[in-house]
Structure formats: C-alpha cells, structure tokens
Amino acid sequence: MREKLLKILLQHKDGFVSGEKISLELGCSRTAVWKHIEELRKDGYEVDSAPRKGYRIIKKANGIQSHEVNIHLETERIGRSISYYDAIDSTQIIAHKLAQEGMEEGHIVIANEQTSGRGRLGRSWYSKGGTSISMSLILRPKLSPQQTPQLTLLSAVAVIRGVKKITGIDCEIKWPNDVLINGKKIVGILTEMQSDPDYVHSVIIGIGLNVNQQTTDFEPDIQRLATSLSIETGQQIERSRLIAAILGEFEWLYDEYLENGFSMIRGLWEAHAVSVGTYIYARTPKQVIYGYAQGITDEGVLLVQDEQGTIHHIYSADIEIAKQT
Known part of the structure; x- marks a missing residue:
C-alpha cells in the first residue's frame, strides 16, 4: 500500500493530489489514506497537507525499505522479493538461512545498518546506519562450483554500471571484487555458495557499498583507503534508486551470462580493471608474487x-599495484 501511495505522490510531486483521488486509486477510505500518510512521515518523508487541496510530497526520505526500492525497480525477478532490516549483524547470515529454507532466486536481504558484516579473508565490514548499502542476493544458477567465481566478477560489473547510471562516476575494479574511485575503495563483494561437490544449491552475493558517509564516518586508519x-560527488545519493539501478544491471548481465557464457562479462570486467595490464604484487597466504x-x-x-617468465594462476590474494618508477 505504501508503495502505491508513494508512486501517486511522486507522480504529482509538483502539486497537491486530493485525498479523494488517492482513496479511489488505493481502494481505501480517506481515514486510511491519512494513516498511511502518517506512516510515511514516520519513515522520514515530509508530506504537506492542506484543506480542499490534499497532499504533496516535499522531501523524500533516504530509506531502503522494500516499498522505497520497488518504486524504482525495473527488473522482472531480481529484487522483486525483499527482506528488510533496520539493523542486523550480517545480511549474508540471513540470506544463507533463507536459501536453506528454499527462498526463491532473486530474493535480496537489505539492512539499513550492519554491525558484523564480513568481507573477503574473514575481514569485517561495518555499515553505519543510514549511510550505506548492505545487501545479499540469493541466486540458484545451474553451474558447477568451479564456475561460481565468475559471478563475483559479474557483480562488480553490475555495481560499476549502476553507480555510473545514478552518479555519472566511472569506477575501477581491483581483482577480484574491490570497486574503487581514485584508488579508494567504495564497494566490497563477497560471494559464497551452498553446494555439493558437483552441484550448486545456491549462491549468496553480498554487496557493501559506501554511499553517503563523510570522511569522519571512517576510522582514522582507513580514511586514506x-x-x-557522497564524498566524491559532494551530494547525497538516494540509496533506493542506486539499489534498483544495480539490480537492474545485474539482471540483464546475469541473463546474458546464463545464456551465452562468460566472454562478454569478462570483456566488460577487464575494461574497468586497474589490476590488469600492469605490474602488481599478489600476496597469497604462502608467498608474494611480483x-x-x-x-x-x-x-x-x-x-x-x-620476471622469470613463469605464469602464476592466482586464485586468492591481496593485490597491490606496483608504483611505476
């Protein structure tokens, strides 16, 4: 109901829309309309009201509840089912549980604040409430377990395309899953799967994105990293629109991948990869390869x-781009 009400108000954002018109379109009483308006105000929306004129929306909240994402969503299945939490330890944990219980492909878990998020190699990823995007997407692709790392790269491409669509910013990718702006990290992606040795039951893709943090929101030791x-654009970014844009990019890339394979995704990934075509240090658990x-x-x-001409296959490592002298 709130999603429909939001759509009506946004369609008439330059003027008032009468309570009678809203009640007819929603199929509810004028009193019910007033109650729904009050719920929007509690969510942070500024809604003006005037006798004999009706209601108009003055300012949108920057929330990421399901009705706020859905008004922007253009996908057929990815993101059409949402579990939202105002604060949670980890969206990945919830998504794994839902996947084990049979949740359909395309369901996403979104948190306004994440207190115990996880990154690669067991690192923590804290997401301050109201400033970032923390979400986990459930997939059920018919792939072998060996193919699932491709979905990490696909996800990175979807994120940078979604960010470009909403902000105009061109991002870069550092293998395998860090998204950067001017060498600083804005996105981390964690891909995990539930599988048998030769069969994938589900893949959970976790995405953590720094959206509206200011410099002081980061701990001193990571401010340079x-x-x-918001820091890069000088503007507040509407998180729900950004989520919808990323999911939209993900759906068509995922469909292309399932139908035609990895080659196009690989090309798009390499076109944005700062760690390809240059000298790097690859720090694996056993050694450092230059x-x-x-x-x-x-x-x-x-x-x-x-330097000896040996080609190393790097499956997991921290990558540092070597400084050119």
Missing part, C-alpha cells in the same frame, strides 16, 4: 607473469 559516493597481470581466465583466475 576508503571513500564514499609480476605483470595479463588478465583473467574464464574461471576468473588472475594470470600473473613473473
């Missing part, structure tokens, strides 16, 4: 040629 879309990053395989494995 992280940034947000060499030239040639590109990625169809499995998403990074190929690095060292």
Whole structure:
C-alpha cells in the first residue's frame, strides 16, 4: 500500500493530489489514506497537507525499505522479493538461512545498518546506519562450483554500471571484487555458495557499498583507503534508486551470462580493471608474487607473469599495484 501511495505522490510531486483521488486509486477510505500518510512521515518523508487541496510530497526520505526500492525497480525477478532490516549483524547470515529454507532466486536481504558484516579473508565490514548499502542476493544458477567465481566478477560489473547510471562516476575494479574511485575503495563483494561437490544449491552475493558517509564516518586508519559516493560527488545519493539501478544491471548481465557464457562479462570486467595490464604484487597466504597481470581466465583466475617468465594462476590474494618508477 505504501508503495502505491508513494508512486501517486511522486507522480504529482509538483502539486497537491486530493485525498479523494488517492482513496479511489488505493481502494481505501480517506481515514486510511491519512494513516498511511502518517506512516510515511514516520519513515522520514515530509508530506504537506492542506484543506480542499490534499497532499504533496516535499522531501523524500533516504530509506531502503522494500516499498522505497520497488518504486524504482525495473527488473522482472531480481529484487522483486525483499527482506528488510533496520539493523542486523550480517545480511549474508540471513540470506544463507533463507536459501536453506528454499527462498526463491532473486530474493535480496537489505539492512539499513550492519554491525558484523564480513568481507573477503574473514575481514569485517561495518555499515553505519543510514549511510550505506548492505545487501545479499540469493541466486540458484545451474553451474558447477568451479564456475561460481565468475559471478563475483559479474557483480562488480553490475555495481560499476549502476553507480555510473545514478552518479555519472566511472569506477575501477581491483581483482577480484574491490570497486574503487581514485584508488579508494567504495564497494566490497563477497560471494559464497551452498553446494555439493558437483552441484550448486545456491549462491549468496553480498554487496557493501559506501554511499553517503563523510570522511569522519571512517576510522582514522582507513580514511586514506576508503571513500564514499557522497564524498566524491559532494551530494547525497538516494540509496533506493542506486539499489534498483544495480539490480537492474545485474539482471540483464546475469541473463546474458546464463545464456551465452562468460566472454562478454569478462570483456566488460577487464575494461574497468586497474589490476590488469600492469605490474602488481599478489600476496597469497604462502608467498608474494611480483609480476605483470595479463588478465583473467574464464574461471576468473588472475594470470600473473613473473620476471622469470613463469605464469602464476592466482586464485586468492591481496593485490597491490606496483608504483611505476
């Protein structure tokens, strides 16, 4: 109901819309309309009302509840089912639980604040309430477990395309899943799966995106490493529109991938990859490899040629781009 009410108010954002018109379109009483308006105000929307004129929306909230995302969503199935939490420990944990219980593909778990989020290699990812996007997407692709790393790369492409669509900013990708602006991180992506040795039951893709944080919102030790879309643009970004844009990009890329394979996704990924076509340090749990990053395989494995000409297949590592002298 609130989604329909929001759509009506936004369609008439330049003027008032009468309570009678709203009640007819919603199929409810004028009293019910007033109650729904009050609920929107509690969510942070500024709604003006005037006798014999009706209601008009003055200011939108920057929320990410299901009705706020759905008014912008243009997908057929990705994101059409949403679990929203104002504060939660980890969207990944909830998404895993829902997947085990049989939740359909395309369902997303969204949190306004995430207190115990997880990144790659067991690192933490804290998401301050009201400033960021924390979401986990449930997929059920018919893939082998060896192919699932490709979905991490696909997700990175979807994120940078969604960010470009909403903000105009061109982002870069550092293998395998960090999205950067001017060398500073704004996005982390974590892909996990539930599988048997030869069969994938589900894939959970977690996306954490710094949207409206200011510099002081970051701990001093990461201020030089992280940034947000608001810092880079000088504007507040509407998170619900950004979520919808990312999900829209993800759906068509995912459909293309399932139908035609990884080649197009690979090309789009490499076009934005700062860690390809340059010299890097790849820090694995066992060693540090210095060499030239040639590109990625169809499995998403990074190929690095060292100074002796040996080509290393990098499956998991921290990547540092070598400074040019």
